[in-house]
Amino acid sequence: MKNQSKEIVYNLETSVFNWEIAPGKTIEAWGFNNQLPGPILQANAGDTLVVRVTNNLPEATTVHWHGICLPAGMDGTDAMQKPIEPGEMFEYRFEVPQSGTFWYHSHTNETVQMERGMYGAIVVNSEFDPVTDNDRVFMIDDMKLDEQNNFTTPKWYVPRVVERHDGREGDTLLINGKENPVINMHAGQTERWRFINSSSARYFLLHMEGRPFRVIGTDGGLLEKPRTVTELLITPGERMDIAAGPFNEDESFAIESLPYNRVTFLKAQRQTFATVIVGAAKQSNAFIPGVFRTIKPLAAQDAEINRTIKLSVGPSLKNGMNFKVNNDMHVNDQPVKVGELQVWEINNASLMDHPFHLHGFFFQVLEVNGKAPEYMAWKDTFNITPRTKVKIAWMPDNRPGTWMYHCHIIEHHAAGMMGHFDVIDDSKPYVSKPAHHMHHH
Numbered sequence: 001m002k003n004q005s006k007e008i009v010y011n012l013e014t015s016v017f018n019w020e021i022a023p024g025k026t027i028e029a030w031g032f033n034n035q036l037p038g039p040i041l042q043a044n045a046g047d048t049l050v051v052r053v054t055n056n057l058p059e060a061t062t063v064h065w066h067g068i069c070l071p072a073g074m075d076g077t078d079a080m081q082k083p084i085e086p087g088e089m090f091e092y093r094f095e096v097p098q099s100g101t102f103w104y105h106s107h108t109n110e111t112v113q114m115e116r117g118m119y120g121a122i123v124v125n126s127e128f129d130p131v132t133d134n135d136r137v138f139m140i141d142d143m144k145l146d147e148q149n150n151f152t153t154p155k156w157y158v159p160r161v162v163e164r165h166d167g168r169e170g171d172t173l174l175i176n177g178k179e180n181p182v183i184n185m186h187a188g189q190t191e192r193w194r195f196i197n198s199s200s201a202r203y204f205l206l207h208m209e210g211r212p213f214r215v216i217g218t219d220g221g222l223l224e225k226p227r228t229v230t231e232l233l234i235t236p237g238e239r240m241d242i243a244a245g246p247f248n249e250d251e252s253f254a255i256e257s258l259p260y261n262r263v264t265f266l267k268a269q270r271q272t273f274a275t276v277i278v279g280a281a282k283q284s285n286a287f288i289p290g291v292f293r294t295i296k297p298l299a300a301q302d303a304e305i306n307r308t309i310k311l312s313v314g315p316s317l318k319n320g321m322n323f324k325v326n327n328d329m330h331v332n333d334q335p336v337k338v339g340e341l342q343v344w345e346i347n348n349a350s351l352m353d354h355p356f357h358l359h360g361f362f363f364q365v366l367e368v369n370g371k372a373p374e375y376m377a378w379k380d381t382f383n384i385t386p387r388t389k390v391k392i393a394w395m396p397d398n399r400p401g402t403w404m405y406h407c408h409i410i411e412h413h414a415a416g417m418m419g420h421f422d423v424i425d426d427s428k429p430y431v432s433k434p435a436h437h438m439h440h441h
């Protein structure tokens with residue numbers, strides 16, 4: 001029987017607090033409800049979330065509900081809402097129409113606020129989810145700290161340019177706010193692990209010391225069918241759900257990230273994020289079917305492109321380089337009309353990778369450099385390798401307002417690689433707005 005939709009109320013309070021990332025190792029975190037990550041918000045597809053955010057940070061904030069198809073006014077960007085000032089409260093209210101793994105994070109001064117821990121997970125369940133023996137969220141992050149475990153900002157030109165170019169990566173590696181946590185599970189069981197890359201810039205190439213696992217879902221919910229792999233790239237902003245196990249009694253292995261070359265100054269390394277210890281066997285009720293659903297293509301592979309978006313990197317005397325959309329920074333792009341299929345070509349003309357994120361709507365990838373992708377999926381964040389053209393399709397449903405797309409490497413977003421655009425309801429007259437007021441920090 002279908003569950004009745006309900007309203008679920010959460011109170012989130014942002015503040016500065018001490019957080020132990022390892023025994024005896026404490027940082028001054030910024031986050032929600034004195035925990036890092038913030039609490040997991042749980043709902044069933046069709047429920048309404050009411051989230052009251054009280055801001056006790058020393059500066060203004062907004063909260064973005066990454067991946068949720070919500071009304072523009074609830075999207076948490078400064079184009080659509082007045083930032084929540086210290087001491088103020090804002091009530092977000094929106095339906096969560098689709099099941100899957102989503103997350104929330106600060107959308108104000110992100111290079112500081114997200115880096116310090118302003119994020120948490122949203123899990124939306126449905127009656128069609130495969131049955132697993134356990135369900136866990138793994139939020140991936142890394143922090144750049146000095147010897148006293150303080151957050152730093154690069155003082156000199158060269159390290160500043162490196163951080164702007166590469167994005168901010170640190171060697172304090174966290175899963176759910178802890179350094180190398182131990183994950184205990186039972187032999188013989190299969191668990192659903194929801195990975196969310198909440199880091200500023202780190203590319204996480206999931207590997208479990210060679211053990212195969214099944215990818216079952218991504219940004220917009222389940223895939224059509226499980227895919228068995230031994231490694232899986234999860235870029236900043238992306239989610240990947242896997243079925244992990246069954247493993248044998250007394251097995252132990254690392255959840256690690258293999259080096260991925262995204263063409264940065266600092267070279268990636270193989271690193272351990274967590275350790276899995278498999279204990280006594282326990283009966284399993286898990287069932288991962290061979291087919292989850294059919295994802296209907298929104299458009300043919302050769303559908304006509306109605307917008308191109310060029311991502312590029314250009315020189316800047318002050319900052320070393322700027323990050324651009326269509327040769328400009330922080331652009332205002334053309335509006336799109338409700339109900340008009342969008343076929344966009346994202347052209348990464350730069351020499352490094354960028355995870356492209358579209359707010360509020362899921363897209364399908366039609367082709368990458370002229371080739372259809374290997375499998376169908378609903379995405380809101382998709383990595384674009386250097387000198388690559390990706391063709392995507394998406395449908396603006398009736399949620400007018402100002403939306404945005406941007407690179408989810410937070411430093412690139414801040415350095416200009418983003419665009420605002422309006423979704424307009426054609427039955428109403430469109431009044432074009434002056435350029436948006438932007439906050440730069």
Ligand code: C2O
Pocket residue numbers: 064066105107237357359406408
């Ligand atoms: Cu998770 Cu504007 O982003």
Ligand code: CU
Pocket residue numbers: 353354355407408409412413417
């Ligand atoms: Cu980028």
